Amino acid sequence: MLLSKKTSIKVSREYANLIGHMCYAASKLWNVCNYERQHYKETGMAQYPDWYYQKKAHKKDLWYKQLPSQTAQEVCRLLDKAWKSFYALKRSGGIEAPRPPRFKQESIPITYMQMGIVHERDTDRVRLSLPKTLKKYMEETYQIHENFLYLENKIFRGMDQIKQLRIYPPEKGSCKIIVVYEVPDQEELPQNGHELSIDLGLHNLMTCYDSENG
Numbered sequence: 001m002l003l004s005k006k007t008s009i010k011v012s013r014e015y016a017n018l019i020g021h022m023c024y025a026a027s028k029l030w031n032v033c034n035y036e037r038q039h040y041k042e043t044g045m046a047q048y049p050d051w052y053y054q055k056k057a058h059k060k061d062l063w064y065k066q067l068p069s070q071t072a073q074e075v076c077r078l079l080d081k082a083w084k085s086f087y088a089l090k091r092s093g094g095i096e097a098p099r100p101p102r103f104k105q106e107s108i109p110i111t112y113m114q115m116g117i118v119h120e121r122d123t124d125r126v127r128l129s130l131p132k133t134l135k136k137y138m139e140e141t142y143q144i145h146e147n148f149l150y151l152e153n154k155i156f157r158g159m160d161q162i163k164q165l166r167i168y169p170p171e172k173g174s175c176k177i178i179v180v181y182e183v184p185d186q187e188e189l190p191q192n193g194h195e196l197s198i199d200l201g202l203h204n205l206m207t208c209y210d211s212e213n214g
Helices: 013-038 051-057 069-092 132-142
Strands: 002-010 110-113 117-119 125-129 148-152 161-167 174-182 196-200 206-210
Touching: 013 069, 013 110, 013 132, 013 148, 051 069, 069 110, 117 161, 125 161
Parallel strands: none
Antiparallel strands: 002 174, 110 161, 117 125, 125 148, 161 174, 196 206
16 A cells, blocks of 8 residues: 655755756756657657657657656656646547646656665665766766765655655755655454445535444
């Protein structure tokens, strides 16, 4: 079973710079792939560029290389999901004249996948990988010599398997994060003949029926 928690983490100026650059690169990669989808015929492409094509075709692009590989692939996947929703709305007619996914005017959140996250059990710290191209750029431009990102927060303690870590653009020395982690499924209780049904409502919060008490 997957659960998620949201919190805010304080980051140093160097970390804010690193995260900010990746969030900016993610928005640019989104826009490049989005433009390609909207104008694939004009650019001479024979077929519509889906997620499988874009995540491979842009591997050597500047913005793609500024992100961890799985993070860049996730940007392409989220764009693909947005386009599928757009086409579904057009087919269903649920919204009159739906708009295609928009271009990003500002930095967007980045998602670290499981392969890019290292977390020691029962600790408050996670280690995140950084792409080589970004590390080189930060060393030459800002004299930032970080090989990894280390984030610390008490919510990491007790999370044995972190599946995703979504990091929002830094603001005033802190970043909002959403952690998706896995916990064992709850075992079902044995049947005892006593049942309770619950119907969530609009006017009443819930209507309940107890098989023993009504």
